Amino acid sequence: MLFVSDLDGTVVYSRRTAHRALTGLVGVEEYDGTMISWVTPDSWRLLARLSADGRFVPCTTRTWEQYRRIDLNGRPEWVICCNGGAVYRSGRLDRDWDETIRASEPPELAAAAAETAGRAAAAGWTCRYVPPYFFYLVVPPGTPTTTLDQIESRLPGGEGWHVHRHRDRKIYWISDAVSKGAAARYVAERTGSSVTLAAGDEELDLPLLSAARRALLPRHSSLVGTAAAAQAEVTAAEGVAAGEEILTRAVAELSG
Ligand SMILES: [Mg+2]
Numbered sequence: 001m002l003f004v005s006d007l008d009g010t011v012v013y014s015r016r017t018a019h020r021a022l023t024g025l026v027g028v029e030e031y032d033g034t035m036i037s038w039v040t041p042d043s044w045r046l047l048a049r050l051s052a053d054g055r056f057v058p059c060t061t062r063t064w065e066q067y068r069r070i071d072l073n074g075r076p077e078w079v080i081c082c083n084g085g086a087v088y089r090s091g092r093l094d095r096d097w098d099e100t101i102r103a104s105e106p107p108e109l110a111a112a113a114a115e116t117a118g119r120a121a122a123a124g125w126t127c128r129y130v131p132p133y134f135f136y137l138v139v140p141p142g143t144p145t146t147t148l149d150q151i152e153s154r155l156p157g158g159e160g161w162h163v164h165r166h167r168d169r170k171i172y173w174i175s176d177a178v179s180k181g182a183a184a185r186y187v188a189e190r191t192g193s194s195v196t197l198a199a200g201d202e203e204l205d206l207p208l209l210s211a212a213r214r215a216l217l218p219r220h221s222s223l224v225g226t227a228a229a230a231q232a233e234v235t236a237a238e239g240v241a242a243g244e245e246i247l248t249r250a251v252a253e254l255s256g
Contacts, residue, residue, distance in 0.1 A: 019239020
């Protein structure tokens with residue numbers, strides 16, 4: 001019995017995604033001296049309980065370093081980072097999963113990343129390569145959608161990798177082997193367990209939601225009402241309160 005959950009926009013919330021005033025919330029992530037992520041006080045208490053329970057597995061597109069900036073009021077034993085590309089147990093990279101992912105690295109991903117980084121730098125954009133999992137472009141605010149369409153058509157997915165556009169804010173080129181669902185199934189296998197409950201708010205979470213017996217979707221998610229997420233239960237609350245509802249349901253499920 002595992003509860004595998006996305007973090008940003010599902011458990012922890014930014015100023016933009018909280019859907020309420022930040023006063024009274026608990027800050028859980030500081031970056032460059034500024035608080036950038038929050039949870040409700042009840043979420044904070046629930047996180048202490050879940051983080052001490054080996055069955056809560058955070059599952060994020062963040063790298064390990066980015067993940068470690070978030071205070072989950074404890075240290076979950078298993079953590080999935082890099083959109084499923086990297087699995088950590090007690091703070092150590094799981095070598096078996098790492099080998100599996102590295103063995104399936106698309107041969108042309110590094111070259112595509114280097115070329116895109118060069119073009120991005122010339123245009124004043126940021127391109128980040130997180131080998132061997134993916135690379136992404138950070139889209140400057142106000143960039144027309146047609147520009148993004150052009151970028152995507154100029155560099156479509158190749159052999160073993162695909163393109164994913166994240167709310168017109170980032171464009172990812174991701175190895176096909178890298179999936180939150182595959183990593184969640186791997187952790188379940190390693191722990192002799194199964195993915196009982198999963199939660200996530202975005203397209204990259206769909207493989208995770210499909211891997212679970214029960215899936216939770218926060219009401220503010222753009223996946224609500226789509227065929228792809230039809231099997232998921234939608235929370236009554238939205239924003240940071242949806243995070244609390246998800247954690248409450250997880251604690252009930254794990255103790256039930
Ligand atoms: Mg998310």
